[in-house]
Amino acid sequence: MNTAWRASASGPTAPAYTPVHARRTLARSASSTASTTSTTTTTMTAAPASSTETRKRVEWPPAVREYVQRCFVPEQQIPGISRAEMEARLKQVITGAAETNSLEAIDWASLPLPQQMIQAERNAALPSVTHQLSLHPTRTSPKRKSTDISTDTSTSTGTSNQEIPPWRATAEDKRRRLENAATTTNNNNNISNSDGLNSKSNSNISSHHHLESRKRRFESTSSPAKVKSPQPSYTQTYTSQSSNQHAGPIVGRSTQLEKRYLRLTAAPNPDNVRPLPVLRKTLDLLKRRWKQEYNYGYICDQFKSMRQDLTVQHIKNDFTVLVYEIHARIALEKGDLGEYNQCQTQLQGLYALNLGGGHPMEFKAYRILYFIYTRNQTAINSALSDLTAAEKADPAVSHALAVRAALAMGNYHRFFQLYLDTPNMGAYLMDMFVDRERLAALACICKA
Numbered sequence: 001m002n003t004a005w006r007a008s009a010s011g012p013t014a015p016a017y018t019p020v021h022a023r024r025t026l027a028r029s030a031s032s033t034a035s036t037t038s039t040t041t042t043t044m045t046a047a048p049a050s051s052t053e054t055r056k057r058v059e060w061p062p063a064v065r066e067y068v069q070r071c072f073v074p075e076q077q078i079p080g081i082s083r084a085e086m087e088a089r090l091k092q093v094i095t096g097a098a099e100t101n102s103l104e105a106i107d108w109a110s111l112p113l114p115q116q117m118i119q120a121e122r123n124a125a126l127p128s129v130t131h132q133l134s135l136h137p138t139r140t141s142p143k144r145k146s147t148d149i150s151t152d153t154s155t156s157t158g159t160s161n162q163e164i165p166p167w168r169a170t171a172e173d174k175r176r177r178l179e180n181a182a183t184t185t186n187n188n189n190n191i192s193n194s195d196g197l198n199s200k201s202n203s204n205i206s207s208h209h210h211l212e213s214r215k216r217r218f219e220s221t222s223s224p225a226k227v228k229s230p231q232p233s234y235t236q237t238y239t240s241q242s243s244n245q246h247a248g249p250i251v252g253r254s255t256q257l258e259k260r261y262l263r264l265t266a267a268p269n270p271d272n273v274r275p276l277p278v279l280r281k282t283l284d285l286l287k288r289r290w291k292q293e294y295n296y297g298y299i300c301d302q303f304k305s306m307r308q309d310l311t312v313q314h315i316k317n318d319f320t321v322l323v324y325e326i327h328a329r330i331a332l333e334k335g336d337l338g339e340y341n342q343c344q345t346q347l348q349g350l351y352a353l354n355l356g357g358g359h360p361m362e363f364k365a366y367r368i369l370y371f372i373y374t375r376n377q378t379a380i381n382s383a384l385s386d387l388t389a390a391e392k393a394d395p396a397v398s399h400a401l402a403v404r405a406a407l408a409m410g411n412y413h414r415f416f417q418l419y420l421d422t423p424n425m426g427a428y429l430m431d432m433f434v435d436r437e438r439l440a441a442l443a444c445i446c447k448a
Contacts, residue, residue, distance in 0.1 A: 062352070063108035064094065066345035069379055071113050075337065078115045089114035107311065109342045249314035251275060257282045261304040268312040276315060279306055283323060296334045303327040304339075307346075318357035321350050325358060332366070332428045344370070362424050365396035369429040372404055380404065396423050403430070412441035 070076060071090055093114060097103050112120070252273030259274065274282065283306070290299050303323070310320050328343035344367060351360045364387070371379045384401075391397055399418060406415040415437060419430050 061103055061108075062348045063345055064097075064103060065379070065382070066341065066348070067108040067111065067113075068094075069374070069376060070341055071115070072376075073337075073341075073374060076113055076115065078119055081115045081118050085118060086114045089118055093117075109345050250312060252278070252309060252313060254278065257285050258302060259305045259309075261301050261308060264308070264312075273312055274306075274309050275313070276319065279309060279323075280319065282306060283319075283326070287326070290330065296330070296336075299330060300327075300336070300339060303330070316350065316353060316355060318355055321347065321355055321358040324350065325363070328363070328366075329425060332425055335428070335432070337370075337432075341370070361391065361394040362396050364391065365394075365400040365424070365426060366429060368397070368400035368404060369426055372400075372407065373429060373433045396426070399423055399426065407437065410444065412437065412444070415441075 068090065071086060077086075093111075097106055250268060250270050250273060252275040253270050254272055254274045255278055256274065257278065259272070282302070286299060286302050286306075289295070303326070306323055307327070310316075310323065324343045324347050328340050328347065331337075331339040331343065344363060347358070347360075347363055348367070351358065351363075364383070368380065368383055371383060387397065392401065399422065403415065403418050406412070406418060419427070419434055422430055
């Protein structure tokens with residue numbers, strides 16, 4: 001027992017420490033000096049590279065930002081159109097407008113969304129495809145049954161309809177089968193070649209008609225838009241039309257107080273446009289009818305026609321701000337976020353012009369609450385960065401910032417207190433997401 005213990009104790013064992021060579025001088029080794037020098041050089045060369053890679057922030061107009069935000073609103077999504085398709089078309093729209101320097105000229109509030117453009121193109125292409133299919137029906141060959149094959153074989157060979165088993169077939173039968181198979185293959189090739197020639201001739205005729213019609217369309221246009229590709233994009237077409245239609249402001253001559261809203265498909269006629277004095281009377285009439293009838297469909301249609309008359313006449317003053325603010329409040333009261341967002345976008349640009357009048361602080365608070373509803377954190381950060389110290393001290397803006405802070409920290413008790421004490425018409429916006437936050441608060445309570 002003692003002998004075994006002594007053998008194991010005297011055997012080789014792993015060292016309990018890592019051996020390190022002792023330094024004999026104060027000079028550093030060449031390897032460590034080289035590594036330190038290379039590290040310092042890499043750091044010094046990487047610093048200017050990182051500084052040069054810093055890009056400047058692109059300042060997009062507010063109308064473009066609001067247009068992009070409306071594209072990602074869940075209510076604006078269309079079934080059948082993927083997010084990737086929508087983002088690709090959105091990039092095409094904004095890039096085309098930036099290349100043609102028409103970011104400020106385009107009315108982004110009335111420009112269709114990318115998903116609406118895609119749906120319109122699909123709807124326009126559907127009748128033409130149906131018409132082409134009706135003109136050139138595809139030849140469909142019916143499936144042949146086993147009885148048809150046996151009948152054809154018996155007719156060509158002159159034998160009976162019964163098939164001869166392979167083990168009973170003679171050399172003559174095998175030779176006859178090979179000849180029949182070769183004949184059938186040649187016939188099929190001839191038929192397919194004739195079909196190919198017919199389809200090629202039909203396609204050539206249809207393409208020729210398409211080119212002729214396209215040539216006539218471009219010849220009929222007095223001032224064609226300059227495009228970079230043979231097929232103009234939707235954005236370039238819209239830009240050329242809008243520039244031709246609204247080349248300069250017009251002065252309306254209509255005296256009608258009420259007018260239905262119709263989307264412009266040609267240059268506006270001054271006889272159908274109301275001047276500023278008539279529009280002031282129209283606004284007074286609409287305010288009275290809203291209090292009496294409370295018919296939102298009629299009021300919304302009339303306000304949109306007023307906004308159109310203001311746009312084609314290039315009227316931007318305190319009256320324009322008043323029209324957009326009243327329409328935004330009515331849309332907010334009825335829960336029409338689409339019309340409200342369009343008015344909010346236009347108001348942001350009008351406030352930047354310092355036209356006087358209006359309630360910019362009230363609508364800046366609405367804007368923050370709207371971004372909280374849509375959960376657009378990027379837009380919230382952008383809106384907060386634009387606020388000054390004086391604007392943050394405003395009661396309405398301060399309330400909206402407090403709501404945002406309460407939700408960010410998960411302080412639901414504070415959030416519901418702010419919900420009960422909302423200034424102006426902010427409660428209509430908070431009604432749209434209070435149920436969502438109430439459910440989140442209950443989930444938090446259950447977890448606790």
